[in-house]
Amino acid sequence: MCNRLCKPQKVVLYGKKIILRNPKMGDVKTLVDFINSLVEEDALILVNKTITFQEEKKWVKENLELCRKGEQHLLVAMYKKEVVGTMGLHRGKWRQSHVGTIGVSVKKSYRGIGLGTLLMKTAIGLAKKDPKIKILTLDVYEPNKIARKLYEKLGFKSVAKLSKRDLYKGKYISHIVMEYPLNKIK
Ligand SMILES: CC(C)(COP(=O)(O)OP(=O)(O)OC[C@H]1O[C@@H](n2cnc3c(N)ncnc32)[C@H](O)[C@@H]1OP(=O)(O)O)[C@@H](O)C(=O)NCCC(=O)NCCS
Numbered sequence: 001m002c003n004r005l006c007k008p009q010k011v012v013l014y015g016k017k018i019i020l021r022n023p024k025m026g027d028v029k030t031l032v033d034f035i036n037s038l039v040e041e042d043a044l045i046l047v048n049k050t051i052t053f054q055e056e057k058k059w060v061k062e063n064l065e066l067c068r069k070g071e072q073h074l075l076v077a078m079y080k081k082e083v084v085g086t087m088g089l090h091r092g093k094w095r096q097s098h099v100g101t102i103g104v105s106v107k108k109s110y111r112g113i114g115l116g117t118l119l120m121k122t123a124i125g126l127a128k129k130d131p132k133i134k135i136l137t138l139d140v141y142e143p144n145k146i147a148r149k150l151y152e153k154l155g156f157k158s159v160a161k162l163s164k165r166d167l168y169k170g171k172y173i174s175h176i177v178m179e180y181p182l183n184k185i186k
Pocket residue numbers: 038043044045104105106107110111112113114115116117118139140141144146147150153
């Protein structure tokens with residue numbers, strides 16, 4: 001895992017110049033807007049309560065420290081000064097310190113232009129290079145057809161189902177656990 005700040009990467013998607021880079025403390029305001037936009041659309045993610053600037057500031061500070069220690073990798077996709085996507089690759093602790101878990105999200109108005117695919121491919125690339133990560137996994141809500149199709153397209157396979165774990169729009173929905181074949185454990 002990248003234990004120092006990685007070089008920013010520039011990409012052009014549908015004519016939009018997007019920069020992938022590590023987050024900075026100065027991004028807290030735009031990160032709050034990004035997360036709260038997902039909460040407001042009631043996206044199929046765990047968080048369903050808007051967050052405050054102070055909560056996000058604390059989170060960014062703590063998580064940048066984990067990045068510096070090489071325990072996780074975080075990227076933001078920036079369009080101009082706005083966060084339009086995020087990717088986290090977290091390494092587990094203790095008996096699970098060989099397990100990398102990916103989380104990815106893209107702002108609604110920037111979906112369908114390849115950003116989710118790019119963030120996922122970047123995360124897979126990082127996991128492949130990290131000698132400490134031997135298993136690559138993620139967790140997706142069963143009704144999240146777009147995300148599941150994206151993960152399958154990139155080589156993830158469903159390995160388990162956790163039934164009725166979360167409440168979404170008044171119904172209990174299941175999680176699908178997916179794994180990417182890193183083939184690092186024989
Ligand atoms: C899942 C998510 C990250 C995909 O991001 P994205 O930037 O739209 O992804 P891409 O543009 O690379 O598109 C990936 C695929 O999804 C398809 N897709 C994207 N938006 C779509 C839509 N609204 N309807 C149908 N298909 C869609 C694309 O056509 C593409 O398919 P293809 O590869 O067969 O062409 C994004 O929908 C998202 O952030 N959703 C809300 C949060 C979330 O669900 N996060 C994942 C939690 S597990």
